[in-house]
Amino acid sequence: MAHHTGAIIQRDGKTFAIVTRLPGGVVTPETLEKIAAVARKYRVPMVKLTSGQRFMLIGMHEEELESIFLDLGPIAGKETAPCVKYVQTCLGTDVCKYGAQDSMELGIELERLYHGVAFPAKLKFGVSGCLRCCGESHIRDIGIIGTKRGWTVVFGGNSGRRPSLGKVIAQDLSREDALDLVHRLLEYYQNNAEPKERTARFLERIGFERLKSELLTLLPYIPLEGGR
Numbered sequence: 001m002a003h004h005t006g007a008i009i010q011r012d013g014k015t016f017a018i019v020t021r022l023p024g025g026v027v028t029p030e031t032l033e034k035i036a037a038v039a040r041k042y043r044v045p046m047v048k049l050t051s052g053q054r055f056m057l058i059g060m061h062e063e064e065l066e067s068i069f070l071d072l073g074p075i076a077g078k079e080t081a082p083c084v085k086y087v088q089t090c091l092g093t094d095v096c097k098y099g100a101q102d103s104m105e106l107g108i109e110l111e112r113l114y115h116g117v118a119f120p121a122k123l124k125f126g127v128s129g130c131l132r133c134c135g136e137s138h139i140r141d142i143g144i145i146g147t148k149r150g151w152t153v154v155f156g157g158n159s160g161r162r163p164s165l166g167k168v169i170a171q172d173l174s175r176e177d178a179l180d181l182v183h184r185l186l187e188y189y190q191n192n193a194e195p196k197e198r199t200a201r202f203l204e205r206i207g208f209e210r211l212k213s214e215l216l217t218l219l220p221y222i223p224l225e226g227g228r
């Protein structure tokens with residue numbers, strides 16, 4: 001839950017955690033050294049990798065937070081409102097022999113576009129470079145999957161207490177059309193969701209037919225019978 005400090009209150013109710021913001025999940029030796037230096041300087045009790053490809057520094061006291069944020073600089077992910085928590089990104093065509101599309105580039109672009117934007121509830125993105133889906137795209141609020149024919153965009157997935165597979169909204173899109181579709185889906189969600197309503201519950205409440213008639217049939221790159 002968002003806290004005014006931008007850090008995350010812990011189970012004990014008195015210590016905090018800070019997560020890093022590492023677009024694409026990529027780190028340099030300098031970034032690793034900075035995280036290590038901060039962990040040493042403030043005697044951070046635990047540093048853990050999260051499922052969202054972020055480092056989490058855990059167990060700091062409120063009076064230290066401002067100074068830790070300053071020392072970490074832009075690699076600290078300060079969150080004071082519901083927002084895009086992370087863009088989970090697989091290796092894609094840069095590295096992986098199975099990669100059909102450049103998931104790393106698209107994931108980093110999505111991180112750049114939506115970092116710091118407030119939404120009705122938290123969002124998680126997953127970008128995968130092929131159908132093997134290492135970016136866990138089907139269970140993310142926004143999922144994007146690369147194929148030889150372009151990008152598939154999935155909306156409304158969730159891996160939580162009531163897991164949901166996202167709805168495939170469109171397939172075989174160019175990079176620009178995929179980004180445009182994500183933008184329009186998020187704008188529609190922002191304008192129509194209730195506070196704290198995750199995309200999976202939002203889609204259940206409004207129904208796919210309404211989303212289709214109010215948004216998807218207006219988009220030129222989606223066939224009129226769009227979705228599955």
Ligand code: SF4
Pocket residue numbers: 090091092093096097098099100103128129130131132133134135
């Ligand atoms: S989803 Fe495909 S491209 Fe991405 S890491 Fe997995 S196998 Fe490789």
